[in-house]
Amino acid sequence: MATKHENDGGTVLERQESKLKPPPMYQVLLLNDDYTPMEFVVAVIQQYFNKDRETATQIMLKVHRDGKGMCGVYPKDIASTKVELVLTHARKAGHPLQCVMEEA
Template sequence: MANDTDIKPRAKTVPKVARPPLHKVILVNDDFTPRDFVVRVLKAEFRIPEDQAHRIMITAHTKGSCVVAVFTREIAETKAKRAVDMARGEGFPLLFTTEPEE
């Protein structure tokens, strides 16, 4: 006897992995840290080319702060801490903060 039931494979559900929330690293301007040192920190910690690092530094200088880069929370916090530690090691009050990206 032939089976007239049409058997179709079920569609597989592929779970979507949610992207981790991103955080901005923000350079906060101060009146004490030399501009060339700020550029050096941006190049060293964030691997930013010199011309872009200079533009970020000038933007922070004129507007008070500037977004440097966007990473996952752990990476953003680590990079900000390392940049601040680098500045403190040289005796400068340079500040990088992080905040969630909207």
Template sequence: MSSVEGSTLTREETDLEAEFSSLPEVQRPYQVVVWNDPVNLMSYVAWVFRTYFGHPRERAHQLMLQVHEQGRAVVATGTREQAERDVTAMHHYGLQATLEES
């Protein structure tokens, strides 16, 4: 195997690198994290999870308890753009939320 113009890559590796560099970047999943706060009622937090995310009553209640007891809960996953929209929506509902890469 020969080097390509001083590179440590073989011609085959260089060809593969060129081929894959033209492909669109794969969307990495992001998660929406809601944090505990001393302001919002637990019933309100569960209501937000049901209303905005469409979680069933029991799942919304479980997530609300996780926020309350553990300080945070992952309430949704998706593309970065969707996670950013969800975080903004949580802020509009008065909840503390962030996004992080899954």
């Protein structure tokens, strides 16, 4: 067991703190399909990711053009919850919209 000496300036504590990393963050992505209406995608982005209509439309167009679009970056548990909420909402509305998360 190491003992702290008065003259070591707290380096033991500093070394321990430097090992702590912030938790990984996850991006939540919507994936393009040929069936989900664009207006539905815009509404989902506004409702679940708190975006204004213009920003939601820009994200939807990115999904449409590039095959996927990022809706936000969150800690793992929040990202996972958002994915589940979006998938559940889309299925209830009869749309095959896919929502996934990946480490940022």
